[in-house]
Amino acid sequence: MASRFQARSTKLIAALAAVPLVLGLASCASGDGGSADDVVKIGVVGKGDPQWDAFEKAADEAGIDIELVDFSDYAQPNPATTEGELDLNQFQHIVYLADYNVSAGQDLTPIGSTAIYPLGLYSTKVDDVADIEKGDTVAVPNDASNQARALLVLQSAGLVELKSGGTIFSDLADIDEENSKVKVTALEASLTPTSLPDVAAAIINNDYVADAGLSFEDAIAQDDPSDPNALPYVNIFATRAEDADNETYLKLVEIFQTDPDVQAGLLEASGDTAVPLEVSVADLQDSLAKVEADTEEAKG
Template sequence: MSSTTTKLLAALAAAPLVLALAACAPGAAGEEASDDVVTIGVVGKSDPQWPAFEQAAADAGITVELVDFADYTQPNPALTEGELDLNQFQHIVYLADYNVSADEDLTPIGATAIYPLGLYSTKYDSVKDIQAGDTVAVPDDPSNLARALLVLQSAGLIELDGGGSIFSTVADIDEAKSKVKVTPLEASLTATSLPDVAAAIINNDFVEDAGLTFADAIAKDDPSDPNALPYVNIFAARAEDKDDATYRKLVEIFQTDPEVQAGLLESSGGTAVALTTPVSELEESLATVEADTKAQG
């Protein structure tokens, strides 16, 4: 997750958001929506790709209203309830987990980018300097938790039973073979925990807010790995709106506008790998992860 791969059980006591949302009547398949105002939920409205996106959309005759959320737990319920037309903040694994747990059918309508997930520390300059018994903080929502654990395993800090998977939890850590202790926290809080822990996995949306740069990461995963498809970030819509022509046009604008793409790279510190993955592949990946998630339950 914007990253943007770039928040399920919230430890953050965020005040309820008052959303002044303009209604948007969804168009039928292949038709324009009857209202050109499209509300899109994001986490990090100030990121430089979004002003460029709003302007590019306006140039195409579409007014975009961005709704900023404090953490990852809020945009999917808001989309489900019709308070938003689209959201763009999550990867496929996160969406699958939401759909299964909430019994919903939100669906991807376009890819944006994949982001490496990084391990950061204000105490150590290298992973090898982390001491046995130290504590490392990770995001606590299931999709990002599993990915974070895989990063820690790749860095040699923990060992997961069976080698780990996108469903790994802290219960899968082989403590006898692991160097560090792992503490799950709400995703927006892992960065603020840095003074109290040896290191933390920090989602891209919160890196710069914590006064860090992406270059500060002392370990990260590889977004070019073919197995990384479930971590592609996407625009999501309600299933009945997946063929809306206006929404598909907005995806195209995001993927092709030079200023939007430049802003995406800027906001990720040059780490984002922009993608135009076919929607059919995104849908197939979502279906697979949802099926696997249900089997895990």
């Protein structure tokens, strides 16, 4: 990966992000350091993960009052941030954010990195990719960014062949069905785990692995976290562009990246699969701009 950003792992990196809000979002955000009641509201997927309890404690010790607002899938944190119902969110990678910004005409921006997570293929029917039979069906997430990445995992595993060779914009239409071993169906990301009884295997985003009664070690295939083209898949804190220099928000990013209990919780939640890292904000924003430009071109 480009030498301009610094990872705490010695490995180069690769990797995240619709059901209504679990909690109501009462107050609107102000641009000068938090919401109207001085509580920084942060949208997450998987509030029960151990890093968040540690993060709340560390933020409190730093004198920052935060409220974690939990979502059960990826569709709503970005709109809630755009509308000022959240101050920050942390659930997605750059590719997902770029697709949202282009599709919605918005300007959310990354202000810090967290980690990259390998994306895995899981099955309750077979223990090895080689045991998946020709003509079997495999499920993948239906959102554009995660679907493309899922198809690249399937191609690496020898289950599909992509006409383009595979890009961050690949979709089901890019599958060369004649030369692919399996059929692929796309489902909302939170439903891929529940599809396991009905398909040979499914790509399951990390947020839903434990909920499916699986462990990360159960993956029968996954992508490579040392891929040098990984920067677009780094997970990020995001906020509105007007708040990108907010000192309180940047302090929260620093706490997440450096607090040992937060980092330990992050690794625990991912089954030690996460690759924690610190990427400069400039590099994150440069990557977002490039992916947004590519996304606009791909959407025509």
